[in-house]
Each structure stands twice: as structure tokens, then as C-alpha cells.
Amino acid sequence: MYIQIVIQNDEGMQRTELVPVGVPITIGRHPQCDLRLDSDLVSRQHAVVQGNASSMFVEDVSTNGTVAGDVLLRHEAVEVPFGPPIVVGDYTVYL
Numbered sequence: 001m002y003i004q005i006v007i008q009n010d011e012g013m014q015r016t017e018l019v020p021v022g023v024p025i026t027i028g029r030h031p032q033c034d035l036r037l038d039s040d041l042v043s044r045q046h047a048v049v050q051g052n053a054s055s056m057f058v059e060d061v062s063t064n065g066t067v068a069g070d071v072l073l074r075h076e077a078v079e080v081p082f083g084p085p086i087v088v089g090d091y092t093v094y095l
Contacts, residue, residue, distance in 0.1 A: 001021045002019060003019050005019060008093075010091075027045075028044050041064065042091065043089075046061065047088055049086065056095055061075070066088055
């Protein structure tokens with residue numbers, strides 16, 4: 001089973017990726033991150049997301065914070081349902 005991820009930048013450009021369910025997904029600008037976002041507003045490792053069958057856990061590990069749905073995270077984690085966007089720097093990520 002896979003999760004479809006749509007990544008959109010502030011200019012409206014989009015890309016789509018598929019990742020397995022249950023595997024932690026690292027998001028950041030470092031080349032070793034699972035989802036690499038090339039922006040100075042994105043930390044080298046910015047967030048970690050892990051999805052299960054009904055929701056996802058979003059953990060902020062950045063210096064700038066991560067928005068999950070309508071919650072601003074700063075070095076904390078929250079469980080959110082699929083659907084609400086995750087904002088990382090100038091990118092919006094939909095799972």
C-alpha cells in the first residue's frame with residue numbers, strides 16, 4: 001500500500017511521488033531526505049511524516065517550524081487526518 005504525495009511550490013509547480021505506508025518520510029533540502037525541497041526556507045531536515053491507514057504523524061525538526069493543517073509545530077509532533085496540507089518553507093505538501 002502506498003501514499004500519494006503532491007508537492008507544490010509557491011509558483012504553482014507540482015510533482016507527485018508515491019511512498020510506502022508505515023515508513024517515516026524525511027522532508028528537507030538535504031540530498032538524503034526522502035522528499036527533497038530545494039529552498040533556503042527549508043531546513044536540511046525539516047519534518048518527518050509517518051502515515052498509517054487513517055492518519056499521519058507530523059514531527060517538526062526544523063529551525064523555522066512546520067504547519068500541519070492549521071497547527072504551527074515547533075519541535076513537536078501532532079497526529080492529523082489525511083487531507084489537510086503540510087507547509088514546509090515555501091512548499092505545500094498534500095498526502
